[in-house]
Amino acid sequence: MGHRIGMEVSIAVSHAVQLARAEAIAAYPITPQTHIVEHLSSLVANGDLEAEFITVESEHSAMSASIGSAAAGARTYTATSSQGLALMNEILFITSAMRLPIVMTVANRALSGPLSIWNDHGDIMAARDIGWIQIFVENGQEAFDHSIMAFKIAEDHRVVMPTIVNLDGFILTHVVEAHEMMDQETVDRFLPPLKPYHVLDPQKPVTMGAFAMPELFTECKMAHQMALTNAHGPILEVWKEWGELTGRHYKPVETYRTEGAKVLLLIMGSLAEVAETAVDAMREQGMPVGLVRIRLWRPFPFAELRQALAGADLVVICDRALSLGGAAGPVLAEVRSALYPLAHKPQTLGYAIGLGGRDVQPVDFEKLVKHAQAEAKQPSQEFYYYGVRG
Amino acid sequence: MEKFGFANSTKFDTYASRMMPREEFFTSGHRSCQGCGEALAVRWACKAIGKDTIIAHATGCMEIVSSAMPQTAWMHPWIHVAFENTSAVASGIEAALKVLERKGKLKGPMPKVVAMGGDGGTSDIGLQSLSGALERGHNFTYICWDNEAYMNTGIQRSSATPFGAMTTTSPPGKKSYGQHTWKKDMVAIAVAHGIPYVATASPGYLFDLYFKVKKAVETPGPAYIHVLSVCPTGWRSATDLSVRLARLATETAVFPLFEVVDGKYRLTVQPPQIRPVRDYMKPQGRFRHLRDPEVEFIQKQTEARYKLLLEKCQAPFPEFSPVHVPEGI
Numbered sequence: 001m002g003h004r005i006g007m008e009v010s011i012a013v014s015h016a017v018q019l020a021r022a023e024a025i026a027a028y029p030i031t032p033q034t035h036i037v038e039h040l041s042s043l044v045a046n047g048d049l050e051a052e053f054i055t056v057e058s059e060h061s062a063m064s065a066s067i068g069s070a071a072a073g074a075r076t077y078t079a080t081s082s083q084g085l086a087l088m089n090e091i092l093f094i095t096s097a098m099r100l101p102i103v104m105t106v107a108n109r110a111l112s113g114p115l116s117i118w119n120d121h122g123d124i125m126a127a128r129d130i131g132w133i134q135i136f137v138e139n140g141q142e143a144f145d146h147s148i149m150a151f152k153i154a155e156d157h158r159v160v161m162p163t164i165v166n167l168d169g170f171i172l173t174h175v176v177e178a179h180e181m182m183d184q185e186t187v188d189r190f191l192p193p194l195k196p197y198h199v200l201d202p203q204k205p206v207t208m209g210a211f212a213m214p215e216l217f218t219e220c221k222m223a224h225q226m227a228l229t230n231a232h233g234p235i236l237e238v239w240k241e242w243g244e245l246t247g248r249h250y251k252p253v254e255t256y257r258t259e260g261a262k263v264l265l266l267i268m269g270s271l272a273e274v275a276e277t278a279v280d281a282m283r284e285q286g287m288p289v290g291l292v293r294i295r296l297w298r299p300f301p302f303a304e305l306r307q308a309l310a311g312a313d314l315v316v317i318c319d320r321a322l323s324l325g326g327a328a329g330p331v332l333a334e335v336r337s338a339l340y341p342l343a344h345k346p347q348t349l350g351y352a353i354g355l356g357g358r359d360v361q362p363v364d365f366e367k368l369v370k371h372a373q374a375e376a377k378q379p380s381q382e383f384y385y386y387g388v389r390g
Numbered sequence: 391m392e393k394f395g396f397a398n399s400t401k402f403d404t405y406a407s408r409m410m411p412r413e414e415f416f417t418s419g420h421r422s423c424q425g426c427g428e429a430l431a432v433r434w435a436c437k438a439i440g441k442d443t444i445i446a447h448a449t450g451c452m453e454i455v456s457s458a459m460p461q462t463a464w465m466h467p468w469i470h471v472a473f474e475n476t477s478a479v480a481s482g483i484e485a486a487l488k489v490l491e492r493k494g495k496l497k498g499p500m501p502k503v504v505a506m507g508g509d510g511g512t513s514d515i516g517l518q519s520l521s522g523a524l525e526r527g528h529n530f531t532y533i534c535w536d537n538e539a540y541m542n543t544g545i546q547r548s549s550a551t552p553f554g555a556m557t558t559t560s561p562p563g564k565k566s567y568g569q570h571t572w573k574k575d576m577v578a579i580a581v582a583h584g585i586p587y588v589a590t591a592s593p594g595y596l597f598d599l600y601f602k603v604k605k606a607v608e609t610p611g612p613a614y615i616h617v618l619s620v621c622p623t624g625w626r627s628a629t630d631l632s633v634r635l636a637r638l639a640t641e642t643a644v645f646p647l648f649e650v651v652d653g654k655y656r657l658t659v660q661p662p663q664i665r666p667v668r669d670y671m672k673p674q675g676r677f678r679h680l681r682d683p684e685v686e687f688i689q690k691q692t693e694a695r696y697k698l699l700l701e702k703c704q705a706p707f708p709e710f711s712p713v714h715v716p717e718g719i
Binding site: 023024026050051052054055056057058060061062064065066067068069070071072073074076090091094098193200201202203204205206207208209210211212213216220 | 441442443444446453454457458459460461462464465466467468469470471472474475476477478479480481482483484485486487488489490492493495497498501518519521522525526
């Protein structure tokens with residue numbers, strides 16, 4: 001077991017990347033991701049991490065340079081937020097289609113406009129379909145753990161897929177928490193050096209990024225979808241190995257006090273910890289309320305989610321982003337879609353909450369659940385906006 | 391550059407075709423148009439680049455004619471990602487090679503890194519990533535294949551399209567004489583980054599092109615080469631005239647061949663006398679609509695620009711003071 005150290009979560013993430021021995025880091029400054037790459041930059045400058053830090057001129061180039069370094073066989077890491085992720089968008093699809101095992105931290109932040117540097121999931125939900133593995137964490141320890149595990153998952157020769165670890169901007173990145181750190185030897189044993197599945201090598205030249213005519217395009221896309229779906233098994237294996245190593249076990253869908261719960265709150269990211277406090281309070285009041293959080297967003301854990309929601313009458317889905325003009329909540333749409341084929345399914349109501357850094361406290365979840373219970377008899381809206389003015 | 395013996399490139403002038411490498415790195419079977427001057431330039435550039443090289447290529451004509459899955463015309467390890475980012479991709483490759491070499495993970499010799507793109511991918515959409523990569527000083531060579539418009543998408547104007555040229559988005563009409571802007575000076579932009587090697591080259595002068603590419607890839611730090619790539623499809627010219635047109639571009643001083651080594655300009659091909667631009671423009675349908683006043687304007691502009699270039703070549707001081715950070719500081 002490692003020792004517990006209090007530090008900012010961003011610093012813990014950069015130490016995780018250092019322990020993972022990342023070799024190429026291309027990053028562009030954007031709030032609230034900056035502390036991670038600033039610290040990595042100083043680790044490289046001090047010789048504490050043998051890596052190349054590429055100070056690119058944009059996030060578009062950050063992801064492009066990451067493709068270059070991963071294709072040349074270096075373990076590659078980057079981090080971004082919000083507008084940066086949006087600027088990368090074009091390249092994100094190509095990264096996963098080229099099957100390059102890059103690891104990226106997304107310090108989740110609202111997308112403009114209006115401009116907001118504060119936390120919600122608008123950035124990553126706009127990049128929902130990029131074909132990467134996407135994981136959400138809810139505290140600093142999880143951010144640290146998953147930043148190391150992500151490399152092992154991405155580089156597994158059964159997976160070979162870029163991986164995003166989502167952590168809430170400011171709410172997590174700028175908070176000081178106690179982290180149980182790992183020593184280098186243990187991490188080295190867990191995460192051996194990268195063995196690239198395919199690499200640009202003059203000794204064995206290959207063409208990467210060839211274009212596909214209609215006769216091959218669908219096959220390429222289907223292969224990508226199958227590869228991403230099939231990553232589910234290896235992800236669980238890596239998490240299991242980590243659990244045995246550290247005692248910290250992770251699951252694609254996690255539950256809190258769901259025994260006998262008739263109403264389930266469903267949340268992703270750091271707000272789940274706030275909701276736990278609310279669930280405790282509601283349980284004390286005798287309300288049969290539990291909490292479900294989705295950790296593995298892509299590949300989507302259909303089976304685990306259906307199982308977790310099976311016993312409930314009402315699932316209250318908390319979205320931290322909007323799918324404008326459509327189902328409004330991207331998580332709501334996903335969960336409803338997963339439940340739809342079932343003969344017996346719980347009722348689902350969707351709420352937008354905590355957009356653009358709007359503070360959410362435990363009492364808000366209590367109010368929200370009471371509102372949802374009242375609405376459940378006869379929903380008056382397709383989608384609800386919690387705490388909105390006017 | 392001195393230590394590489396390139397300060398004076400006269401030793402290359404004695405080369406003969408039988409001394410050129412026979413090995414092909416850009417192979418036959420690709421799908422470029424008949425008479426493609428660009429494909430000829432790519433083939434010879436790849437010979438000059440030689441083995442132990444990794445190439446990053448932007449989306450564009452040369453990418454699309456050469457890499458239809460599951461075929462490839464490239465014998466080098468080659469990567470295409472998107473249109474505007476090939477310099478960034480090359481930056482990543484170069485950085486990875488450096489760290490892998492430091493960690494003793496490279497099996498063979500340190501590969502050279504070359505990025506390539508068309509005029510759109512270089513002077514328009516890719517200018518930002520190119521500027522970033524040149525400024526950061528990556529050890530790579532960027533080669534721009536300039537066919538003076540977006541030929542791959544159907545001959546739309548770019549910032550590299552010459553004044554007066556007809557394209558599908560700069561059509562001549564009752565109120566237009568075609569392209570109404572002068573060609574963007576990419577070489578000056580590259581020189582302004584203070585990089586050690588910048589040159590123009592042309593498939594009409596293959597030895598000149600060959601040596602310049604060789605110098606560029608062997609120069610430590612960033613190098614930029616701008617290649618005029620005759621395009622019969624977009625220029626509306628006869629397919630058997632491509633090499634002739636490339637030579638005429640230089641003989642009329644429309645596209646002079648020179649290099650800038652550590653900021654010092656040098657003309658590498660000096661036509662005995664400069665021919666009128668009309669000789670170059672006449673065989674090209676894209677200039678057919680131009681009237682005398684426009685042609686005269688082009689003539690005057692071309693002469694003025696050539697004069698400035700010759701002055702730069704004769705200048706005793708380099709265009710910029712090259713920054714070579716001494717080792718050990």
